Amino acid sequence: xxxxxxxxxxxxxxxxxxxxxxxxxxxxxxxxxxxxxxxxxxxxxxxxxxxxxxxxxxxxxxxxxxxxxxxxxxxxxxxxxxxxxxxxxxxxxxxxxxxxxxxxxxxxxxxxxxxxxxxxxxxxxxxxxxxxxxxxxxxxxxxxxxxxxxxxxxxxxxxxxxxxxxxxxxxxxxxxxxxxxxxxxxxxxxxxxxxxxxxxxxxxxxxxxxxxxxxxxxxxxxxxxxxxxxxxxxxxxxxxxxxxxxxxxxxxxxxxxxxxxxxxxxxxxxxxxxxxxxxxxxxxxxxxxxxxxxx
Numbered sequence: 001x002x003x004x005x006x007x008x009x010x011x012x013x014x015x016x017x018x019x020x021x022x023x024x025x026x027x028x029x030x031x032x033x034x035x036x037x038x039x040x041x042x043x044x045x046x047x048x049x050x051x052x053x054x055x056x057x058x059x060x061x062x063x064x065x066x067x068x069x070x071x072x073x074x075x076x077x078x079x080x081x082x083x084x085x086x087x088x089x090x091x092x093x094x095x096x097x098x099x100x101x102x103x104x105x106x107x108x109x110x111x112x113x114x115x116x117x118x119x120x121x122x123x124x125x126x127x128x129x130x131x132x133x134x135x136x137x138x139x140x141x142x143x144x145x146x147x148x149x150x151x152x153x154x155x156x157x158x159x160x161x162x163x164x165x166x167x168x169x170x171x172x173x174x175x176x177x178x179x180x181x182x183x184x185x186x187x188x189x190x191x192x193x194x195x196x197x198x199x200x201x202x203x204x205x206x207x208x209x210x211x212x213x214x215x216x217x218x219x220x221x222x223x224x225x226x227x228x229x230x231x232x233x234x235x236x237x238x239x240x241x242x243x244x245x246x247x248x249x250x251x252x253x254x255x256x257x258x259x260x261x262x263x264x265x266x267x268x269x270x271x272x273x274x275x276x277x278x279x280x281x282x283x284x285x286x287x288x289x290x291x292x293x294x295x
Contacts, residue, residue, distance in 0.1 A: 008113070008129065012061035017136045019048045022109060025144050029152060032181040037189050049103050052078035067099050080105060087123045107151065116262075116293055117170075117285055118143045120150025130294075131262035140175040142167065142264075149180065153187050171267040171289025259292045266290035 010018070023046040033039040050067035053059060059068060073079045082088050084097035086106040094101035108124035115128035125147040135141045149168045150156075157168050165172050166179040173180075257273040259265045265274050265282035267289045276282050276292035284290045 009058040009060055014133070014136075015048075015059075018132075019046075021136045021141065022046055022048075022144075025141055025148060028140070028145060028176050029148055029184060032176075032184050033188055036185055039188070046107075049105055050080055050084075050099070052080045054078055067103055080108065085123070116283070116291055117289070118147045120147035122151065122153075125151060128262055134260060134262055142174045145176055146170055149184070152184055153191070154180070154183055157183075171264060171270065171285070174264075174272075261292055261294050263292050264289060265292045 026044070026046050030044045034042055048066055050069060051059060051063075052069040052071070054070065054072065056063070056068055056070060067080075069078065069080050071079050071081070081097060081099075084094060084099060084104045085108075086104060089104070092101075094104045097104055110124070110126040111129035111132055112126055113129050115126065115131075118125060118127040120126075125144060127144050127147060131143060132141065145167050154168050156170060157166070160169075160179075163169075163179055166177045167173045167175065168180055168183065258275050258277050259273045259280075259282075260277050261280045264270065264272065265276050266284070270290075274282065280292040280294050282290050283293045
């Protein structure tokens with residue numbers, strides 16, 4: 001993963017929380033595959049292997065345990081080496097990755113200043129830095145969960161018959177529902193039966209990493225600031241796991257509560273708080289999602 005935060009600096013403690021939160025959100029998707037339909041792994045851990053920053057001074061404290069990259073792309077954004085990117089090397093050839101094949105990255109997480117909402121790609125996700133950092137302690141970082149669904153090839157679903165609340169309907173749910181989980185299972189099962197997987201659509205030159213798993217022993221998650229690169233390390237399945245079950249209870253705030261900056265404040269089927277904190281205003285992003293944005 002490559003986390004790109006072009007202006008802010010981050011402490012060691014914050015980097016530790018970033019790694020923990022990112023892994024936790026991935027597990028909410030992965031648990032739907034553990035023990036299902038011959039999925040070969042009983043654990044897929046997310047390990048941070050690198051950060052990309054404009055200046056190394058943005059990484060406060062020790063940077064031992066991960067690579068630090070300061071190269072910029074054509075737009076002046078910190079980038080991790082394409083030579084180490086999974087989605088640019090679906091053949092597994094990382095011979096030009098200076099850090100070594102063991103330090104390649106599978107997914108990237110871009111944290112962008114001021115980004116409202118997010119984007120999901122085959123190589124990873126883009127979300128707002130402010131939103132992500134303000135929600136590190138949240139059980140469900142719902143925008144990130146939605147974008148992870150795109151990373152796993154799930155589309156935006158707007159009008160499925162009889163279903164109105166699920167994470168892939170932007171703004172309709174704060175958590176992954178059974179409907180999302182079964183869509184993910186179906187997509188994964190269909191992909192695994194393809195005799196010759198096609199290369200995913202490539203992204204312009206920098207941040208990359210197609211969703212994949214590795215059968216290496218997981219390395220400790222280390223963190224830092226700005227751009228993070230990491231890989232998915234998997235433990236080979238030993239015994240069948242129980243079928244995953246997700247809660248479908250709402251985690252939304254009471255309607256009378258106040259929404260912090262970058263939180264959801266409205267949208268179709270939204271039953272949570274609608275009053276934005278001082279210094280922010282509720283901006284409609286689409287029919288299903290409105291967000292408290294700083295003035």
